[in-house]
Amino acid sequence: MMESKSFPGNVDSLDSLREYVGERAQQAGLAKKPTYALKLAVDEIATNIILYGYQEAGLVADFTVLSEITEQALMVILEDIAAPFDPLARELPDSGDLTKSLEDREIGGLGIYLTINGVDEFSYEYLNGKNRNKFVMKIAST
Amino acid sequence: MKVTITDQDEITVVEVSGDIDSKTAPEFERNAKVAMDKSKHIVIDLTDVGFMSSAGLRVLLMVYRNIRSQEGKVVLVGVSEEIQDVMSTTGFINFFTIVEKPEDGVAFLKQD
Numbered sequence: 001m002m003e004s005k006s007f008p009g010n011v012d013s014l015d016s017l018r019e020y021v022g023e024r025a026q027q028a029g030l031a032k033k034p035t036y037a038l039k040l041a042v043d044e045i046a047t048n049i050i051l052y053g054y055q056e057a058g059l060v061a062d063f064t065v066l067s068e069i070t071e072q073a074l075m076v077i078l079e080d081i082a083a084p085f086d087p088l089a090r091e092l093p094d095s096g097d098l099t100k101s102l103e104d105r106e107i108g109g110l111g112i113y114l115t116i117n118g119v120d121e122f123s124y125e126y127l128n129g130k131n132r133n134k135f136v137m138k139i140a141s142t
Numbered sequence: 143m144k145v146t147i148t149d150q151d152e153i154t155v156v157e158v159s160g161d162i163d164s165k166t167a168p169e170f171e172r173n174a175k176v177a178m179d180k181s182k183h184i185v186i187d188l189t190d191v192g193f194m195s196s197a198g199l200r201v202l203l204m205v206y207r208n209i210r211s212q213e214g215k216v217v218l219v220g221v222s223e224e225i226q227d228v229m230s231t232t233g234f235i236n237f238f239t240i241v242e243k244p245e246d247g248v249a250f251l252k253q254d
Contacts, residue, residue, distance in 0.1 A: 011165035018161070018193065036193075036224040043195050047164040098233040102206045110232055111196040117231055 006062040007046075009054040009080070017046055017065065021076065024067050028074035030137055037118035038076065038137050044111035045078055045087060045133045053082025053131070071139070073120070078133045084126045087112045087133065143191075145173040147180075153251050154181040155244060159190035162198035171201045178205065182214025185247035189220030199234060206237055215239075217247040 005020060007013040018039045025035040042065075049063055059082060066077040093109050116122050121136035143160030154177040162170055177184050184205070188194070202218075209216045217239045221229070229235040241247050 011163070014163045014165055015161065018163075033224065033227070036227075039193065040195060040228065043163055043193075047195065047197070051164065098231075100233070102203055102234065102237045103210060105203075107200055107203055110199060114196060114228060114231065 002066055002068045004064060004066050006064045009050050009059070009061050009063050011047070011050055013050070013063075014043055014046060018043055020065065021067075024069065024076070025074060025137070028069045028137070028139055030074060030139065034137050038074070038135060041115040041118045041122070041135055042076060042078065044115045045135075047111065048085070048087065049078065049080045049082060049131070049133075053080055053085060057082060073139055074137045076135045078131075078135075080131050081129060082131060085131055086124045086126070087115070088122075088124055092116070143169060145170060147173060147177050149180065150248055151252075152181060153183045153185060153248055154178075155185040155187060155248070157187040157190075157244075161193040162191055162201070163193065163195045164197040167195075167197035167201055170198065171204060174201060174205050175208075178208050178212070178214075182209065182212040183251040184209060184214065184216045185219055185244060185251065186216065187219040187244050187247070188222070188225065189244075191225065192222065194225050194228065196232075199228070199232060202234060202238070215251055217241060217250050219244050219247045 007017055021039050021042050025038055061081050063080040068075045092113050119135045120138045123134045125132050143166035146157045148155045156177045205216055219241055221240050
């Protein structure tokens, strides 16, 4: 069954957002490390929605977390009503960038890199006037 | 998130507790700057930090650059396994000395 929960689109929500994702991960039986990776991924994408999709655009709105636990996976979707923004469209840091000295490197794109790297599946779509960022964590079979 | 700054001889210790995200990172950054104005030998104690996003990595990057330009040193203390994983994935880990206890950090900085 899909569960839905909304949060105000400001950075004060990040704490409770991570807590909520943590609860869902626990219900799904995710281990500590994948739970952390999912919280990080959701935090990074939510931060982009809040800071750029909403605040920079002068938009005051909520964003919604849809989630579903099946036998195989925990799926989380962040849904927002900001202008279409595909996080996968920008260039990500490659291994050359990530081994560069910290003095020379560009800091952009780290959040999205961590997101994609941390979850089993990440995808984006723009549907019915909403950005939908989808995260999937597979549940290890025991 | 809470930040406490203490001086131990020539070394400034920045102790952070709570989560470092895009809400709290500016406060972490402000305190790190205060600490670097006091001393070029900095210990950042993350023992009580359970979560750090890329907003925190950005502050660490700023600290690293600032300390390098002053020919100072920075040591991180008590970095959780998950945060070390993130630092490793992003290639940050090779540029920082990480120790377990604050006293190890102070001892490291007193070596020279």
